[in-house]
Amino acid sequence: MKPLTALLLLACTLAAGARAAELTVTAKTGKGEAVPDAVVSLVPLDDIQPLPAPAAGPAQEIVQQNQEFSPFVTVVQAGATVRFPNRDTVQHHVYSLSKAKKFELPLYNPGAEESFVFDVPGVVTLGCNIHDWMLAYLVVVPTPWFAKCDAAGAARVTAPAGRYRLTVWHPRLAAPLAEEITLAHGAPLRREFVLTLKPDRRIRRGPEGKNSGYR
Amino acid sequence: MNLLRVLPFLLVAAAGSALAQTTALPARSPAATWLEGISVSAAVTASSVDNISRTSYAPTRKNATSYELDVDASRHQQLSPGWLLELAAGAGWQQVPDYSLTDNLTAGPRAALQYKFGLGPLAPVLQFNTAFTYKDARLADDRGWTTEGGIRLAQRLDPALKVAVGCQWLDHNAASSTFDLQQRTLSFEAVWDITEDWRLSGSASRLTGRVVANAAWAVWQQAITGGYGEAVYDYYTSIPSSVTNLYGPGWVSYNVQADANLWSLTLAYAVTANSTLELRYNSAYVINYVDIRYPTKSWGLGWIHRF
Numbered sequence: 001m002k003p004l005t006a007l008l009l010l011a012c013t014l015a016a017g018a019r020a021a022e023l024t025v026t027a028k029t030g031k032g033e034a035v036p037d038a039v040v041s042l043v044p045l046d047d048i049q050p051l052p053a054p055a056a057g058p059a060q061e062i063v064q065q066n067q068e069f070s071p072f073v074t075v076v077q078a079g080a081t082v083r084f085p086n087r088d089t090v091q092h093h094v095y096s097l098s099k100a101k102k103f104e105l106p107l108y109n110p111g112a113e114e115s116f117v118f119d120v121p122g123v124v125t126l127g128c129n130i131h132d133w134m135l136a137y138l139v140v141v142p143t144p145w146f147a148k149c150d151a152a153g154a155a156r157v158t159a160p161a162g163r164y165r166l167t168v169w170h171p172r173l174a175a176p177l178a179e180e181i182t183l184a185h186g187a188p189l190r191r192e193f194v195l196t197l198k199p200d201r202r203i204r205r206g207p208e209g210k211n212s213g214y215r
Numbered sequence: 216m217n218l219l220r221v222l223p224f225l226l227v228a229a230a231g232s233a234l235a236q237t238t239a240l241p242a243r244s245p246a247a248t249w250l251e252g253i254s255v256s257a258a259v260t261a262s263s264v265d266n267i268s269r270t271s272y273a274p275t276r277k278n279a280t281s282y283e284l285d286v287d288a289s290r291h292q293q294l295s296p297g298w299l300l301e302l303a304a305g306a307g308w309q310q311v312p313d314y315s316l317t318d319n320l321t322a323g324p325r326a327a328l329q330y331k332f333g334l335g336p337l338a339p340v341l342q343f344n345t346a347f348t349y350k351d352a353r354l355a356d357d358r359g360w361t362t363e364g365g366i367r368l369a370q371r372l373d374p375a376l377k378v379a380v381g382c383q384w385l386d387h388n389a390a391s392s393t394f395d396l397q398q399r400t401l402s403f404e405a406v407w408d409i410t411e412d413w414r415l416s417g418s419a420s421r422l423t424g425r426v427v428a429n430a431a432w433a434v435w436q437q438a439i440t441g442g443y444g445e446a447v448y449d450y451y452t453s454i455p456s457s458v459t460n461l462y463g464p465g466w467v468s469y470n471v472q473a474d475a476n477l478w479s480l481t482l483a484y485a486v487t488a489n490s491t492l493e494l495r496y497n498s499a500y501v502i503n504y505v506d507i508r509y510p511t512k513s514w515g516l517g518w519i520h521r522f
Contacts, residue, residue, distance in 0.1 A: 089251035091293045095334045104334065106296035110252075130291065130299060132336040132371070201374040203336055204408045205488060208519075214422055214477050214499050214511075215387070215396060 021161040021183035026192045027153045027168060034153030035170060035195050037073040042145040042157055042164040045180065052144040054080040059115060061085055062126065062136055064092045064108075067205075069126060069136030073171065077144050078121050085113040093129035100124050100140055123169070133205035137171050161185045172197040249290075255522040258285045262495075262515035267311065268429045268462040271507045275431040277462045279313040281513075301327040305348075316354050316461050321361075323348035336374060342367045354459055356391035356468075375408040385424075392455040393470050398424030400477075412485045420477040425470055426501060428509050432458075432465030450505045471503040493517040 023042065027035040044051070059081040063070045065088050076082060086092055086108050095104035100122025105114050106129075118124065121142040128134035145164075147155035161183050169176040173195060183189055260283040268277035289303035306322040325346035332339045346363040367381035380403050387396035402420035409415055430438065435456075441448040456469035478498040483491050494516055501509040 090291065091252075093293060093296065097335060104296070107293055127335060129296075129331060129334050129338075130293060200411060202411065203371075203374050204411060204414060204485065213383070213400065213420070214426070214475055214501075215385070215398075 019161050019185040020158050021185050022188040023157045023159065023166070023181070023183055024188065024190045025147075025149070025155045025157070025166075025168065026190070027149050027155075027170070027195055028192070029197060030194055034149075034151065035197070036149050036151045036153060037071075038149040038153070038155070038168055038170040038193075038195065039073065039075045039139045039141070040147050040149065040155045040157060041075070041139075041141040041143055041167050041169075042159050042181075042183075043141075043143045043167065044145075044159075045163040045165060051142075054078075054144070059083050062138065064088050064094065064128070064134070067128075067131050067134060069128075069134055071136070073137045073139065073148060075139040075141060075146050075148050076118060077146070078140050078142050079117065079119050080140075081115050081117050082138060083113055083115040084108075086110050091130065092134070094126060095129055096124050096126050096138075098122065098124045101138075104129075133203040135202055139169060141167075159183055166191065168193050168195070170195055170197065172200060174198060253288050253290045255286070255288045256520060257287070257522070258517055258519040259283070260285075260493075260495075260515050260517035262497075262513045264511065264513040266509065266511045267314070267317075267513075268466075269427065269501070269509045269511060270429055270431070270434075270462075271509055272430070272434045275434055277314065279311050282310045282312075284308045297330050297332075299329050299331070301329070303327075314462055316459070317352075319350055319352040319357065321348050321350050323361075325363075336371050339368060339370045342369070350387070350389075354461065356457060356459060357389050357394040359387060359389040359394070361385060361387040361396075377406040379404045379406075391457060393457045393459075393468050394427055395455070395470060396425050396427070398422055398426070402477075414483040414485070414491075415481070416483070417480045418478070420475075422473075422475040422477060424472070426473045426475065426503075427468055427470055428473075428501075428503070428507075429459075429462055429466055429468050431463065432467060435467040435469075446505045447507065450503075471507075473501050473503040473509075475499050475501040489521045491519045493519065 025040045027038040029035060054077040060074055060076050061083040062074055064086045067088060084094055084105060088110055092108045093106050094108055096102055100120045101118055101124045103116060118138065118140045121140050124138040124140060126136040126138060145157050145159040147157045149155045163180060163182050165178055166181045167176050167178045177193055181189060262281045264281055265278050266276040267279045270276045285305060285307040287303060287305040289301055292300045294300055304324045308320050309318060311317045323346060327342055327344040329340055329342040344365045348361040350358060350361060352358050363383065363385045365381055365383035367379055369377060369379035371377045383400045385396060385398045389395050400420050400422045402418055404418040406414065406416040437443055438447050438451045454470055456467055458465060459468040460466055461468055479495060481493055481495040483493045485491050496514055498512045
């Protein structure tokens with residue numbers, strides 16, 4: 001989570017009269033390898049009304065560059081705006097067939113930029129209809145308390161003390177992992193998840209060979 | 216054939232020049248943006264070929280190592296949400312040190328128009344392609360233009376498995392009718408991405424049309440004097456042929472109507488995101504109009520790099 005976002009959330013939390021508590025999640029495989037890009041979210045089980053709105057400030061962006069999306073996984077709160085700048089040298093045709101948001105950006109030229117509001121929680125799988133190997137995930141969560149695991153497989157979330165449903169999502173998990181936790185002020189909570197990941201079935205990008213046939 | 220000697224250097228220089236253009240242009244003028252969209256790739260292949268001479272009589276068959284260098288520049292332009300146009304130009308150089316008369320250079324433009332039925336990697340893709348290629352062979356008789364056209368329907372069954380069927384037409388109009396080709400090929404291909412790095416692909420094709428075969432003079436003499444029977448005599452004395460010395464003094468090249476079963480199997484390893492090493496096996500079993508057979512097979516090791 002960005003520092004500004006964290007500060008805003010903290011301000012909202014204090015305004016609501018609650019005290020912040022900290023959760024650190026680590027995600028690793030059965031072999032102990034760190035799992036980056038796992039999304040951690042906390043949905044309050046206690047009544048917190050109203051939930052803080054998506055953080056103000058620059059919209060998140062998912063860039064097309066070098067015929068890839070970047071970042072591979074993005075997480076936003078429902079209601080947030082996400083920009084899709086084409087910073088490549090070639091056209092793209094960005095699309096999503098996901099229930100959470102169906103859209104497409106055909107004839108998407110270098111330098112073009114469109115943005116969408118994502119207001120339905122869920123996973124939005126992004127692809128490019130020209131470059132089949134291009135793949136990215138936008139995870140829309142119904143809560144302002146979320147984070148994405150870094151390269152070391154660690155994510156830290158600061159939220160008001162209380163009970164939450166902690167959910168861990170990763171593109172290679174068969175189903176998200178969820179459990180109930182209680183956060184308490186002054187008692188940072190650490191949770192470690194061992195993820196059983198499916199094989200990475202991304203479409204291969206390597207150059208194609210040439211078969212000149214028989215002449 | 217001084218051109219053939221300097222060709223590899225020209226090809227590499229052309230690729231380098233194209234690459235330099237795509238990387239050194241100032242940002243974002245329309246022309247620069249168009250050029251930046253050009254994708255350049257090169258492939259180098261060394262192959263060990265059994266019966267490179269396409270000879271029917273086994274004791275006289277010639278085996279050799281063949282080297283190929285191909286450079287290709289292409290650009291994709293999306294015409295509408297479903298239609299994609301690819302414009303490309305390519306050049307290839309083939310050298311067979313043991314039989315240098317077969318060395319040749321090919322170059323020319325090609326285009327492909329493809330329609331994708333829907334969105335996503337699993338949507339079927341129908342492609343129409345055409346190519347015009349000039350062949351500058353060391354042997355003057357084989358020089359000329361090749362025209363190709365084809366239709367191909369590809370379908371990815373899952374992220375790791377893709378199949379395709381296609382039909383291809385080829386017409387080579389050579390300086391000598393001995394080297395004229397008119398072929399049509401039906402093919403089936405399958406590509407299996409075993410892992411992120413390893414790919415196995417195969418194809419099976421049926422070719423029908425005119426192909427060039429070769430015979431040592433002693434064998435050819437037997438054929439055209441009736442030594443292999445009346446059918447061979449009648450046919451071999453009616454087809455274009457010429458003494459070309461391609462595979463030795465007195466060797467004859469001749470042009471036959473034939474059917475061929477073609478098979479290929481390729482194991483590829485992605486060394487980096489832009490480089491692939493390939494081990495390829497090719498097999499061709501050609502049967503001509505009078506049931507004379509020319510089996511050929513080859514093992515090749517190739518390196519393909521996308522700049």
